[in-house]
Amino acid sequence: MPVNRTTLIRVIRRIPDPQPAMPRALGVDEFATRRRHCYATVLIDMDTHQPIDVLPDRTAETFAQWLWEHPGVQIVCRDRSGSFADGANRCAPHAVQVADRWHLLYNLSGAVEKAIARHRRCLRRPTTPTPAAPLVEPAADNRPPQVEGLRATNTRTRHGQVQALLAKGVAIKAIARQLDLDGKIVRRYAHRPS
Numbered sequence: 001m002p003v004n005r006t007t008l009i010r011v012i013r014r015i016p017d018p019q020p021a022m023p024r025a026l027g028v029d030e031f032a033t034r035r036r037h038c039y040a041t042v043l044i045d046m047d048t049h050q051p052i053d054v055l056p057d058r059t060a061e062t063f064a065q066w067l068w069e070h071p072g073v074q075i076v077c078r079d080r081s082g083s084f085a086d087g088a089n090r091c092a093p094h095a096v097q098v099a100d101r102w103h104l105l106y107n108l109s110g111a112v113e114k115a116i117a118r119h120r121r122c123l124r125r126p127t128t129p130t131p132a133a134p135l136v137e138p139a140a141d142n143r144p145p146q147v148e149g150l151r152a153t154n155t156r157t158r159h160g161q162v163q164a165l166l167a168k169g170v171a172i173k174a175i176a177r178q179l180d181l182d183g184k185i186v187r188r189y190a191h192r193p194s
Contacts, residue, residue: 030058063087
């Protein structure tokens with residue numbers, strides 16, 4: 001049957017919306033119709049996951065008025081917003097208020113992130129197992145074997161510089177200024193032969 005599309009739309013709009021059954025568990029959350037300017041509240045039947053109604057704002061008064069007009073809600077599933085808690089306490093004091101799954105996971109992940117950030121120093125980087133180094137025989141004069149690496153090389157270089165300046169008769173404070181080292185380090189290098 002040929003028909004105009006506007007006629008079909010008009011016929012569909014005349015069909016009344018089905019009245020949802022009063023939910024046992026009601027999900028409540030706000031959403032932005034215009035970010036940072038205009039918010040609304042969506043009400044969901046948590047058993048069927050179907051939207052029930054959209055409230056024009058996110059205030060406690062509007063939510064309490066809706067609960068007053070629709071008695072029978074046993075569970076209010078909400079975020080931590082105080083306005084929804086106030087509205088539920090006013091007009092559905094017998095209803096149990098619980099946090100919804102998304103907000104539970106969101107809050108849990110935030111708490112875990114804070115705990116990890118606080119204890120970051122306790123965490124170690126995973127290391128790959130290195131093969132055991134062969135045993136090194138101690139030197140004949142009972143000195144420990146020399147360690148290799150950048151830090152060890154720098155330490156030996158500074159020690160040699162301090163010993164050379166001491167041999168020339170330069171004072172420890174002057175050596176510290178000249179090499180831009182702390183006086184305690186220069187004194188330590190000066191009193192150790194190797």
